Amino acid sequence: MAQNPLLAQSAATLAATTAPREPYQPESFAFDAASESEIGPIVARYPPGKQASAVLPLLWLAQRQMERQTASAWLPLAAMDEVARRLDMAPIRVYEVATFYTMFNLRPIGRWHLQVCTTTPCWLRGSDGVVAACRRVSGIAGWHETSADGLFTMSEVECLGACVNAPILQVNDDFYEDLDAASTVKLLEALKRGEPPPPGSAIGRQGSAPANGPNTLTTLVPPGVPPPDTAPAQAGD
DSSP, rough: OOOOHHHHHHHHHHHSSSSOOOTTSOOOOOOHHHHHHHHHHHHTTOOOGGGGHHHHHHHHHHHHHHHHHHHHOOOOOOHHHHHHHHOOOHHHHHHHHHHHHHOOSSSSOSSSEEEESSHHHHHTTTTTHOOOHHHHOOOOOOEEOOOSOOOOOOOEESOOOOOGGSEEEEETEEEEHHHHHHHHHHHHHHHTTTTOOSSSETTTTTSSSTTTTOOOOOOOOOSSOOOSSSSSTTTTO
């Protein structure tokens, strides 16, 4: 894809006037084979001239690639610049997207990103205990800090949309629900061992049903399974 000369000039001007990058920023970034295999189909979803619409999924690909390569899911400036080049966008437009969405981490993070919801439903259900347990196990004192061993980064987040199973702790991309201080400690100790438990409810809740089990639609059966009060068909019927 040929690059618009005005965009190239914009990029050169921006590079010339930007302050020195942080020492953790890599000098360059290139998509690996796994990412490249996904870029073509993603960009092809959009009509000609509208490839900038692919900026979100390409930034996400870059962050996932960094996680594969460095065990830290974050988005370097060099990756944003590469996305801008691939989509024929001014770099500042890509920066605007990356800095708007909290799903993108703009500096290196720990192996396990602890994203603690502290908004009203989770707080009422005991998120203070989850926060305290995370701090005690990780040794992290504040928000957006990484533990000394590099395993954990801890962030305070807004509503995660799972209020019925509050309090919630999102670890990387997975939800752990119905937590208290003890179950949070157990979870983090498992993460330390590199043994993440299956995501979901810590008390065995079925989906978002009541804690003591569903009390409606209890006769539903999986597709293809005859209801229990239906006798199997007999030969010759």
